[in-house]
Amino acid sequence: MSGAREEILARMRRALEGAGEAPVPPREYRRALDAGVDITAMLIDRLVDYKANVHHGLASIPAALAGAKRVVVPADLPAEWRLGGAEFVADEGLSTADLDGMDAVLTGCAAAVAVSGTIMLDTGAAQGRRAITLVPDHHVVVVRAEQIVGHLAEALPMLDRTAPQTWISGPSATSDIELQRVEGVHGPRRLKVVLL
Amino acid sequence: MSTDARIVPAASLIPADAPFPKAAKVALGMPQLRKNLAHATGTIRAKRANVAGELDDWERLRDTASAIKADVQHRLPELAIEFERNATAAGATVHWARDAQEANEIAARIVREAGADEVVKVKSMATQEIELNEHFEAHGLKAFETDLAELIVQLAEDKPSHILVPAIHYNRTQIRDIFTQSMGDAPSGLTDEPAALAEAARLHLRRRFLSAKVAVSGANFAVAETGSLVVVESEGNGRMCLTMPETLISIVGLEKLLPRFGDLEVFMQLLPRSSTGERMNPYTSVWTGSREGDGPRDVHVILLDNGRTGVLADEVGRQALSCIRCSACLNVCPVYERTGGHAYGHVYPGPIGAILAPQLEPGRHDDLPYASSLCGACYEVCPVKINIPEVLVHLRQQGPHEAGEKAAMGAAKAVMARPRLWRAALKAARFGSMPWRRKGFLRRLPWPGSRWTVSRDLPVPPKEDFRDWWKERQR
Numbered sequence: 286m287s288g289a290r291e292e293i294l295a296r297m298r299r300a301l302e303g304a305g306e307a308p309v310p311p312r313e314y315r316r317a318l319d320a321g322v323d324i325t326a327m328l329i330d331r332l333v334d335y336k337a338n339v340h341h342g343l344a345s346i347p348a349a350l351a352g353a354k355r356v357v358v359p360a361d362l363p364a365e366w367r368l369g370g371a372e373f374v375a376d377e378g379l380s381t382a383d384l385d386g387m388d389a390v391l392t393g394c395a396a397a398v399a400v401s402g403t404i405m406l407d408t409g410a411a412q413g414r415r416a417i418t419l420v421p422d423h424h425v426v427v428v429r430a431e432q433i434v435g436h437l438a439e440a441l442p443m444l445d446r447t448a449p450q451t452w453i454s455g456p457s458a459t460s461d462i463e464l465q466r467v468e469g470v471h472g473p474r475r476l477k478v479v480l481l
Numbered sequence: 482m483s484t485d486a487r488i489v490p491a492a493s494l495i496p497a498d499a500p501f502p503k504a505a506k507v508a509l510g511m512p513q514l515r516k517n518l519a520h521a522t523g524t525i526r527a528k529r530a531n532v533a534g535e536l537d538d539w540e541r542l543r544d545t546a547s548a549i550k551a552d553v554q555h556r557l558p559e560l561a562i563e564f565e566r567n568a569t570a571a572g573a574t575v576h577w578a579r580d581a582q583e584a585n586e587i588a589a590r591i592v593r594e595a596g597a598d599e600v601v602k603v604k605s606m607a608t609q610e611i612e613l614n615e616h617f618e619a620h621g622l623k624a625f626e627t628d629l630a631e632l633i634v635q636l637a638e639d640k641p642s643h644i645l646v647p648a649i650h651y652n653r654t655q656i657r658d659i660f661t662q663s664m665g666d667a668p669s670g671l672t673d674e675p676a677a678l679a680e681a682a683r684l685h686l687r688r689r690f691l692s693a694k695v696a697v698s699g700a701n702f703a704v705a706e707t708g709s710l711v712v713v714e715s716e717g718n719g720r721m722c723l724t725m726p727e728t729l730i731s732i733v734g735l736e737k738l739l740p741r742f743g744d745l746e747v748f749m750q751l752l753p754r755s756s757t758g759e760r761m762n763p764y765t766s767v768w769t770g771s772r773e774g775d776g777p778r779d780v781h782v783i784l785l786d787n788g789r790t791g792v793l794a795d796e797v798g799r800q801a802l803s804c805i806r807c808s809a810c811l812n813v814c815p816v817y818e819r820t821g822g823h824a825y826g827h828v829y830p831g832p833i834g835a836i837l838a839p840q841l842e843p844g845r846h847d848d849l850p851y852a853s854s855l856c857g858a859c860y861e862v863c864p865v866k867i868n869i870p871e872v873l874v875h876l877r878q879q880g881p882h883e884a885g886e887k888a889a890m891g892a893a894k895a896v897m898a899r900p901r902l903w904r905a906a907l908k909a910a911r912f913g914s915m916p917w918r919r920k921g922f923l924r925r926l927p928w929p930g931s932r933w934t935v936s937r938d939l940p941v942p943p944k945e946d947f948r949d950w951w952k953e954r955q956r
Contacts, residue, residue, distance in 0.1 A: 307555030472717020
C-alpha cells in the first residue's frame with residue numbers, strides 16, 4: 286500500500302530530473318464582462334437557450350411550481366417563499382423514497398453566472414443537501430439580483446469551496462444520440478428560475 | 482416500425498489487435514459507420530466553433546491552461562502530496578495504484594468491504610483504461626454503466642469508439658434497436674426519437690440509482706489546494722452516483738491535478754465549449770472528502786499511475802498528460818472521422834490516442850503515430866494547446882524502423898547529398914513515370930514502391946524541374 290505511494294513518488298521525481306523550473310502561467314484572460322453589459326438579460330437569454338423557464342418576482346413562485354402538490358424545501362427556506370397551495374415539506378433527513386414521492390423542490394442558490402447561464406449551489410443558506418435538488422423531477426430555484434454575476438471568475442469566490450457543490454446549467458440533458466442536445470434524463474427534467 | 486435487425490457490435494468486426502492500417506481498412510468498408518461518424522462529428526465541429534468564437538479571450542485561455550498543465554507536470558509530486566493531505570483531512574481515504582491491476586484490486590476490495598456485489602458507474606476514461614468492469618466481472622462483481630452512451634455500448638456488448646460519446650458510431654435507429662433487444666424493460670413501441678430513448682434510459686436506471694450502495698467514478702479535475710474532485714456531466718447520472726450511495730470510489734489519473742480551486746475558472750470555460758460545444762455542461766459536481774448528512778459517508782480516491790510517470794519522463798511527450806479528455810481533436814481529425822475509434826485498438830483513439838497510447842504502453846501501438854496526416858487541425862482546437870503533430874513526429878522518430886525503410890532513407894540521403902546524382906535521379910524518375918504522365922498521380926507502384934502507394938497516391942514527377950525551368954527563363 287504505502288509501497289505504491291513511495292514508488293510512484295520516486296518514479297515522478299526520477300522522471301522530472303533535469304526538467305527545470307515550472308513555468309509561471311500567464312493570467313491575461315478576462316475575469317469580468319465589459320462594463321455596461323446587462324447581466325440579468327444575458328442570464329435570461331442563456332437559461333431560455335437551455336430550455337429552463339424564467340419567472341419574475343416572489344409572486345411568480347406558485348406559477349413556477351405549476352401545480353406541484355408536495356414540494357420539498359430546505360429547512361431554512363425563507364417563510365415568505367412558501368407561496369401557493371402546495372404542501373411544503375421541510376427536509377429533515379427525508380428518506381430517498383420520500384424524496385422520490387415529491388413533485389418538486391424549491392431552493393435558493395449561492396450564485397448565478399450570466400455568460401454561461403449557470404446556477405451554483407453549495408449547500409449553503411436556503412439550498413439544502415444535494416439529494417433534494419436531484420431526486421424530484423422539477424426544480425424551482427430562486428435567484429436574488431445580487432447573486433447574479435457576469436463571469437465565472439466572479440462567481441467562484443462566492444462559493445464555499447470545500448462544501449459539496451452542484452453547478453447547474455439548464456435541466457438534465459444528453460448529447461449522446463447523434464451529438465444533439467436532448468433535455469431530460471436522470472436529473473430534474475424541469476428547471477424553473479425565479480428572479481428576485 | 483422496428484427493423485428487428487440484430488445490431489452487430491462494431492468492435493466485433495474491427496480487429497482491435499490488428500495494426501492500424503488493417504483495422505482502418507475494415508472500418509472504411511462499413512458505410513453506415515462512416516455515415517454516422519460524419520454526421521456526428523460534423524454537428525459537434527460546428528457547435529464547438531460557435532461557442533469558442535463567443536469568447537474574445539479564447540487564445541489567452543488556451544495559453545493559460547497550457548501553462549497551468551505544464552506547471553502541474555513540473556510539480557506533480559508536491560501537488561499529489563498536497564491533494565492527499567487535504568482530501569484526507571476532509572475525510573477521504575486516498576490510495577495509490579502503480580498500475581491497472583493494483584487499482585482494480587483496491588476498488589474491488591472496497592466494494593466487498595461495503596457489503597456490496599454491484600456498483601453504479603459514472604462515465605470514466607480511467608476505469609476503461611484499467612478495464613475495471615472486466616476485472617469486476619471476473620471477480621464476481623457487477624458494474625452498471627449509467628451514462629447514456631456507455632449504457633448503449635454496454636447493452637450492445639460493444640466497445641467505446643469515442644472519448645466523450647462512446648456510442649458515436651450508432652445512429653438513433655440503431656440505438657432504439659439495441660434498447661429493444663437488450664434492455665429487458667424497454668417500453669413497448671419505443672420510437673427512435675432521442676427524447677423517447679432518453680426517457681427509456683431514465684426508467685431503466687432509476688431504481689438502481691436510488692438503491693445503489695457503491696458508486697465508481699473518475700474525475701475531470703483534482704484540486705490540490707482543497708483536496709476536491711470535480712466531475713463534469715450532462716444527464717444527472719453523475720450526480721446520482723456521487724450523491725445517493727453510501728460509498729464512493731473515484732479513480733483519478735495523476736495528471737488530473739490542478740494547483741488551485743481558482744484554476745477551474747480557466748478549465749471550466751474551455752472544457753464544455755471544446756467537448757459538447759456548450760457554454761456550460763448541465764451539471765458539474767465538486768466534492769471534498771465526505772460531509773455529514775450529505776452524500777456518501779465512505780469516500781475513496783485512488784490515484785493512478787499506470788504508465789503516466791513514464792510519459793512524464795519524456796520531455797517532448799509529456800505534454801500528452803495535459804489532455805483534459807474533451808475529444809475536440811477526434812472531432813476535427815480527418816483520419817478519425819473516417820475510421821472511427823475502434824480501429825485505433827486503444828481506449829484513447831484519435832489524435833490524442835495516437836500520442837498517448839504508445840507512451841502509456843511502450844512498445845505497443847507503435848503504428849498509431851502514423852495514423853495521421855500531420856495536418857495540425859488537432860493542435861488548433863486543443864483547449865490546452867497540446868502540440869500533437871510535434872509529439873507524433875517525435876514518436877515516429879523514436880519508434881522502430883524496418884531495415885528496408887532504413888536502407889531506402891540511407892540511399893535517398895546519399896543521392897540528395899550529391900547534386901549531380903540527384904539531378905540524374907530526377908531525370909530517371911521523370912522517364913520512368915512516363916506511362917502515368919497523363920493520369921496526374923501514381924496510384925499503384927510495383928514493390929517496394931507499393932508500400933507507399935497502398936495507402937497514398939504519389940504525384941507524377943513534372944516534365945521539367947525547377948532548375949531547368951529557371952535556366953530556360955534566364956536565357
